[in-house]
Each structure stands twice: as C-alpha cells, then as structure tokens.
Amino acid sequence: AVVLAGFMLGIALGAHWGGGLAERGRDPLRRYALLELGLGAYALGAPWLLASLTRLPGALFTIAAAGTAVRYGAALAAITGPCLLMGASLPLLLRSLTPPGVSLGEQVGLAYGANTLGAAGGAVAGAFWAVPTFGVWGCSALGALGSALAAALALGAARLRWGVVHGRLRG
Numbered sequence: 001a002v003v004l005a006g007f008m009l010g011i012a013l014g015a016h017w018g019g020g021l022a023e024r025g026r027d028p029l030r031r032y033a034l035l036e037l038g039l040g041a042y043a044l045g046a047p048w049l050l051a052s053l054t055r056l057p058g059a060l061f062t063i064a065a066a067g068t069a070v071r072y073g074a075a076l077a078a079i080t081g082p083c084l085l086m087g088a089s090l091p092l093l094l095r096s097l098t099p100p101g102v103s104l105g106e107q108v109g110l111a112y113g114a115n116t117l118g119a120a121g122g123a124v125a126g127a128f129w130a131v132p133t134f135g136v137w138g139c140s141a142l143g144a145l146g147s148a149l150a151a152a153l154a155l156g157a158a159r160l161r162w163g164v165v166h167g168r169l170r171g
Helices: 002-024 028-053 064-097 104-165
Strands: none
Touching: 002 028, 002 064, 028 064, 028 104, 064 104
C-alpha cells in the first residue's frame, strides 16, 4: 500500500508540477534532461537508501506504533521523490515535442499510453530478467545509465533545436 501510494502521489504531484514548468519555461527539453539526471542519481543511491530504511535507529522504534509510522513515512518519502521527477518529466517532454499550433491535448493520450506500456514492460523485464541477471545494484546502475543517456540525447536535441531556431547551425 505504501509503495502504491508513494508512486501515485509522486506521479500526480510531478505531472502537476511538470505541467506548470512546461508552460512557463522557455526550454522544456533542458528541464527534462535535468530531471533525468536527477533520476539517474537517485537510481545510483536507491539500493543503499532502501536498505538503510531497514536499519533505522532502534531508538525510533521504542513505541511500536511510532516505529511503524516512521518506517512507513520514510518508505513513502523514498518512493515519492523519484516518482515526482518521473511524473514531471512527461509533460516537459510532451511540450518540447509538440509542434507549434498543435494542441498538447492531442498528444497526451498517445504519450501516456506509450509510457504506461513501457513502464509495464519494464516492470516485467526487471522482475523476470534484469534483477535475476544483473542483481539489484546492477539494475540500479543500468537505470542510472539509461537516465544519463536520455539526458544526453535531450540536451543534444535542445542544442540542435536552438541552433536551428537561431540560425547558428553549422553544416
């Protein structure tokens, strides 16, 4: 329940925040890249962070209910943070990929559908192939690498777009 609540809370808050960033910002692709770098950094530290939740100081658990609340609260925070970044990334990416004059609403359904299929496929591949093959730490490193690659591609595309828009692209 805590995992699902943290996921849904983070995605919803992130989508709201990212939507605002996409409308106010002049370069949503660069902001998307920064979010991806943040996700990559989280992926590198996630195994350590999640393992440390099981070793919270015993003094916090002298009263059973308080200890449970602290553990659940810490787990909720650990899950909500990266999900907030994930939720914010899609509106920024959509804004950057939607051509001028085309309604963002026309693109959202397809993008969220593709994103959902990708997430489901990733969850299945992770559980049945990646974790058994590479382990938790290896999967975290692969996730960080994937986020770094997405950030690099987004920054490259933003730079290319800037060069085209400002007539500074050299051939």
